[in-house]
Amino acid sequence: MFVNRGIYFTAAAMVLLAGTAVKADERYKPVMDQVVAKECGACHMAFQPQMLPKKSWQKIMDGLPNHFGEDASLDAKTVRHITAYHLKNAADSSWLGGKFMRGLSKTSAPLRITETPYWVREHNEEVPGRAWKDPKVKSKANCIACHKRANSGDYDDD
Ligand code: HEC
Ligand code: HEC
Incomplete structure (x- = not known):
């Protein structure tokens, strides 16, 4: 009896761990x-560098x-600091490269996350055309309109 219970608990713990790994x-x-969060989060959410x-x-x-189309200039020292964070x-x-490298050639350098092949594929497959016309959305770059926890890096919510 005691042994069985031990096995049961181990199995349950493993299921929990597997769930965490997927998440x-x-x-x-x-x-x-903090500098990146403040300066790059002033007009829109601070996009994750992994994208x-x-x-x-x-x-x-x-x-x-x-x-x-906007002036987002910063002093040279701040630019160096923010650049280093993004490159790192x-x-x-x-x-290995992250998910956002999928389908992207080594030479291409899109200025928008919303123009990367991975982003386009995820949203073409899963988001109905009318969702983009919702007045709450306004722009594809308005991640938070659909991903409530985008700021914490969680896009797996809907
Ligand atoms: C003065 C306002 C302002 C500041 C400050 C600003 N941005 Fe932006 N950013 C914009 C606007 C406007 C857009 C276009 C949004 C749209 O298309 O809806 C944009 C778009 C972007 C996009 C493309 C989003 C996409 O995938 O379509 C990236 C990446 C980006 N900004 C990064 C940054 C970074 C990094 C910083 C900090 C150095 C920064 N921004 C600071 C105004 C700003
Ligand atoms: C009109 C609503 C909408 C907007 C705006 C939007 N998304 Fe999404 N996104 C979705 C839906 C729906 C899915 C597919 C369902 C899911 O997996 O959460 C998705 C999927 C994703 C995924 C894959 C999720 C996963 O499981 O790995 C990522 C990453 C993502 N979006 C990032 C972004 C980023 C970054 C932005 C802003 C630049 C953005 N999205 C803007 C609706 C939106």
């Missing part, structure tokens, strides 16, 4: 750096004075 895989690290390759972040950080955590910062 972790769907999560992106929230922006932990674009290094080349993209470099282009974005080099082009802040004309950032999607970019989609291609690890040897």
Whole structure:
């Protein structure tokens, strides 16, 4: 009897652990750096660096004075700090590469997460066309309109 119970508890613990592992895989690290969170979260949510390759972040950080039609310029020291954080955590910062590297060639450097092949595929397959016309959404880049926990890196909520 005692032995059986031991096996039962072990199995239950393993199921729990497996569940956590799957969840972790769907999560992106929230922006932990206070400077990045403040400066890159002023107009929209601070997007997770894991969603674009290094080349993209470099282009974005080099082009802040004309950032999607807005002036997002910062002083040189802050730019260096924010760039370093993005390069360190970019989609291609690890040897294996993150999900956002899927279908992306080594040379391409999209300026938008919403133009990466992985993002496009996930949303074309799962989001009905009318969802984008919802007045609460306004823009594809408005992640939080649909992913309530986007800021904490959780996109697996709907
Ligand atoms: C002055 C306001 C402002 C600030 C500050 C700002 N952005 Fe933006 N950003 C925008 C606007 C406007 C867009 C276009 C949004 C849209 O298409 O709905 C945008 C879009 C983006 C996109 C593309 C989103 C997509 O996939 O379509 C990225 C990536 C981005 N910003 C990164 C950054 C980073 C990194 C910083 C910090 C260095 C930053 N932004 C700071 C205004 C700003
Ligand atoms: C109009 C609503 C909508 C908007 C806006 C939107 N998404 Fe999504 N997204 C969805 C739906 C629906 C799914 C598929 C269901 C799911 O897996 O959560 C999805 C799936 C995803 C996934 C895959 C989830 C997984 O399981 O790994 C990621 C990552 C993601 N979205 C990121 C983003 C980012 C980043 C933005 C903003 C740049 C964004 N989404 C904007 C609706 C939206």
